[in-house]
């Protein structure tokens with residue numbers, strides 16, 4: 001199987017409002033897909049449907065062949081998901097939270113300890129391991145979220161703004177980590193930082209008002225205008241009616 005993520009005609013309505021409108025795409029192992037779009041475009045809602053946090057109104061999504069609605073536990077086994085914002089359970093320490101996640105993922109004893117230590121090392125959390133999550137800075141909270149997404153070394157990663165709130169050094173570290181993991185995984189990242197897309201994504205999708213407007217390589221997209229930034233604006237800004 002080449003595509004680890006398969007999205008087919010995915011749609012989400014909130015009342016009479018369509019947040020995600022007939023979206024279809026696949027992501028293969030080895031691809032890092034940059035998911036771009038203005039605020040409110042439907043990126044997080046699409047990612048939440050992939051992660052099983054929001055039920056689609058219609059259409060399907062599969063992770064490693066497992067339907068996210070019909071086979072939610074099987075689909076989640078193959079998925080690491082970084083939601084927007086901070087991790088839940090703010091009163092837990094970093095170590096206790098990751099131990100809880102390891103337990104839920106089915107790891108016990110020395111294997112759990114090894115997984116937790118490895119995830120902390122990847123995200124540079126050792127120095128704050130005994131600190132309650134609510135007392136961490138925004139960037140450290142993001143890194144705790146990333147650590148829980150990576151803990152079981154899943155083949156599919158869905159990361160909602162993974163570098164949001166990180167300082168320049170940590171942004172660099174997380175991009176390096178994503179690039180390092182890329183050959184063995186299918187990865188979707190949403191971001192508002194267009195340079196990030198050129199730096200680490202092999203492919204970019206631009207979405208606005210719930211619809212896919214472009215799906216190509218960052219270089220091909222950037223070549224459609226003077227820069228990726230200019231092409232993004234041209235595609236996503238509402239056209240003036242003459």
Ligand SMILES: Nc1ncnc2c1ncn2[C@@H]1O[C@H](COP(=O)(O)OP(=O)(O)OP(=O)(O)O)[C@@H](O)[C@H]1O
Pocket residue numbers: 014019037038039040041042043044045046
């Ligand atoms: N639970 C909900 N109920 C009603 N409307 C919602 C709900 N969740 C999202 N929406 C709406 O759906 C639209 C898409 O939101 P979404 O969070 O997916 O956008 P986004 O592309 O991730 O935006 P941002 O870049 O600001 O994070 C927005 O108009 C949002 O207000």
